[in-house]
Amino acid sequence: MANRLINELSPYLLQHAHNPVDWYAWGDEPFERAKRENKPVLVSIGYAACHWCHVMERESFENADVAAYMNEHFVCIKVDREEHPDVDHLYMDAVQAISGSGGWPLNAFATPDRVPFYGGTYFPPKPMYSRMSWMQVLERMHTIWQQQQDEVQAQSKQMVQYLQNASKYATAASREAWTKDTCNEMANTLLQQADHAHGGFGRVPKFPGTMAISYLLQHYALTGSAAAKEHALKSLDGMIAGGIYDQLSGGFARYATDEKWLVPHFEKMLYDNALLIMALCDAYALTKKERYKEVIEETIAFVERELKDATGGYYSAIDADSEGIEGKYYTFTWQDWQQIIGEDALLQAYFGIEEAGNWEHTNILHVAKTVQEITTEFALTKSLVIEKIEEAKQELLTERNKRIRPLTDDKCLLSWNALMNLALSRAGAVLGNDKYLQTSTAHMRWMDTHFMADDTWMHTWKAGKARIIANLDDYAYLIQAMLQLASATGNSEWIVRANKLFDEVAARFIDDNQCFFYYTATGRNDMPVRKIDNYDGATPSANAVMAHNMLLLGLCMERTGLIEQAYGMLQRMVGSAQRYTYSFGYWACLLQQYAYDVKTVVCNAEDAGLLNTYLMPGAFIVTSQKEISDNGLPLIKKAVAGNGILICTQDACLPPMQSPAAVLQYLQLSKE
Secondary structure, three states: OOOOOOOOOHHHHHOOOOOOOOEEOOOOHHHHHHHHHOOOOEEEEOOOOOOOHHHHHHHHHHHHHHHHHHHHHOEEEEEEEOOOOOHHHHHHHHHHHHOOOOOEEEEEEEEOOOEEEEEEEOOOOOOOOEEEHHHHHHHHHHHHHOHHHHHHHHHHHHHHHHHHHHHHHOOEEEEOOOOOHHHHHHHHHHHHHEEOOOOOOOOOEEEEHHHHHHHOOOOHHHHHHHHHHHHHHHHHHHHHHHEEEEOOOOOOEEEEEOOOOOOOOEEEEHHHHHHHHEEEEEEEHHHHHHHHHHHHHHHHHHHHHOOOOOOOOOOOOOOEEOOOOOOOOOEEOHHHHHHOOOOOOOHHHHOOOOOOOOOOEEEHHHHOOHHHHHHHHHHOOHHHHHHHHHHHHHHHHHHHHOOOOOEOOOOHHHHHHHHHHHHHHHHHHHHOOOOHHHHHHHHHHHHHHOEEEEOOOEEEOOOOOEEEOOOOOHHHHHHHHHHHHHHHHHOOOHHHHHHHHHHHHHHHHOOOOOEEOOOOOOOOOOOOOOOOOOOOOOOOOOOHHHHHHHHHHHOOOOOOHHHHHHHHHHHHHHHHHHOHHHHHHHHHHHHHHHHHOOOOEOOOHHHHHHHHHOOOOOOOEEEEHHHHHHHHHHHHHHHOOOEEEEOOOOOOEEOOOOHHHHHHHHHOOOOO
């Protein structure tokens, strides 16, 4: 028998629609019931591609006895963190403060006033891993609510104070100056965290770290730091050769569970692939290495083929599990290999296939030896080796496609779609690929049509319905995508559009100090605390992206107030970015670009096309077109009046330059 989640659109909520738990979706109704019945609320948060969410559902939420206890003593809410990132942020912060760690599934116990007082992540059906069982947690929370409710209420007030103070602390840092030396220090901070053997940062699990990689690539372009370039490229090369990258059909998994990038957590997220495309674009612009171009093209092809809705939007994710087993769809046993490929030492050496398996008695395809190494080892020509590998890939993919495919989370999110739009326009500009630019333009118009409801931008879209008011990251990434699309295509009308949208967002999201931006808009009454996020999570800090938007709009629209506000935000973030550069990677990129002078470059379409193929940190290219000189863009009007390429910094415009070569020489960028 279905519960009330059967009426939802979220694939994650629909996965729980037949649980015996009396689940509610997020909203006012469950909290009103909790007040009437004086019950605590369980807020259980996850997402459709989450392996451990599936595990806990099978073990506990599908258990009739467990569900009966939950239904009797709690009001239970199931939340898709991707639909309600604001809810996830709040309860994650609280659970991390309570338990010292976080993750998904996230299970938080809250008062009827929505304030969390206890929580954790995965709880097993029996005590293990030094964790209480889920039933033990439920029984304890019920007892505490019955016997110590006054203490819970007092603790909840302290939690609200903690969350409010944490948000204020994020914006209360002292104003600090920074220099090019600061940028060197941030690069060194990243390199101290680096895994110099295999690439990436920190210990397992290893996430892509795209903002940190882009920082190092940009640092090399600006300073010539060989160590920065070497580690950034080692990180990308390690991922490309590893199991985290799908060697058969392209696309990256969310993270690796080992230091060598071999064993992924097999879920594929839209945002990861968008961010990795952008990092690879930086690498290709810098090195012109053909393999980076190939992976950009393969990853875009994967997204277009497997994550695109027929109407033009992009889905959120592909699950890690199929047939209830993580990675089953992607891996090959020795028997599978023998049936498909047979005895072939060359291919076995290239893909790292082992009879006993390279992971849990099966094999994850990866590049164990490079084409050049294989060419030398087997005394064959490079072209013959490549041909043989490509034929094997097609044979393996054909057989893989016959398997039961992992489920697709087919909701579309504005924030992640905007990131994919950025990836497409960036790839189109760097690779000189008009098809990608056309796709990006069509997709931008799709977002403009489908994510709107009652003249308001919405966060989610599925099956013709746009729902849930957009958050700050939706707007920040969307404005950035409009600006990037303008730069890549030469259609500066998108800058005018971004400028108008920015003003609408600023009015509804600016914080009480008129400096940073709240994550949620004014008028929201469903959260006990309005939060300000400044650090990078899996995606860039929305406040950092807004600061970037203000710098670019300030230059393009001659709005010095925006540049001043962005500078004030950067001043407050210097200390955090210096100490924790990896967690504040986007801020670090902005601080570095500002230290080396953020600037606009106004030129004709031909020169723009050439300049866009270079990595030019902090340089925003605008195409001057006389036919749009009256479009309200002051910078264009100024450029049309003169000849040559016009470069404007935060406080001055330089004499026109006569060629792209002169621009590159002026920028003094490091070249391969």
